[in-house]
Amino acid sequence: MGKDKLNVPNSSIRCSVQQCEYHCGDVEYCSLDSIHVGTHEAYPTEKQCVDCDSFRLK
Ligand code: SF4
Numbered sequence: 001m002g003k004d005k006l007n008v009p010n011s012s013i014r015c016s017v018q019q020c021e022y023h024c025g026d027v028e029y030c031s032l033d034s035i036h037v038g039t040h041e042a043y044p045t046e047k048q049c050v051d052c053d054s055f056r057l058k
Contacts, residue, residue: 007031021056030054 009029017023022031035054044050 015052017052017055019058020052021058022054 007024008031009024009027010031010033011029013030013032013035014028015023015030016028018025020030023029024031032054035052037050038053039050041049
């Protein structure tokens with residue numbers, strides 16, 4: 001925490017993960033300029049196979 005930009009929503013990145021440090025809280029957006037999306041699977045086939053690698057626990 002402690003970043004000035006933390007609560008400025010990036011309207012290009014919708015997100016509902018309230019537990020993330022970068023989530024905007026009242027609105028369903030991420031506050032980062034960009035995020036990295038990755039996978040924890042060798043061969044991802046479903047949406048639950050992919051992750052927001054920029055997630056950081058509050
Ligand atoms: S970093 Fe990822 S999980 Fe966190 S608020 Fe942004 S999009 Fe959501």
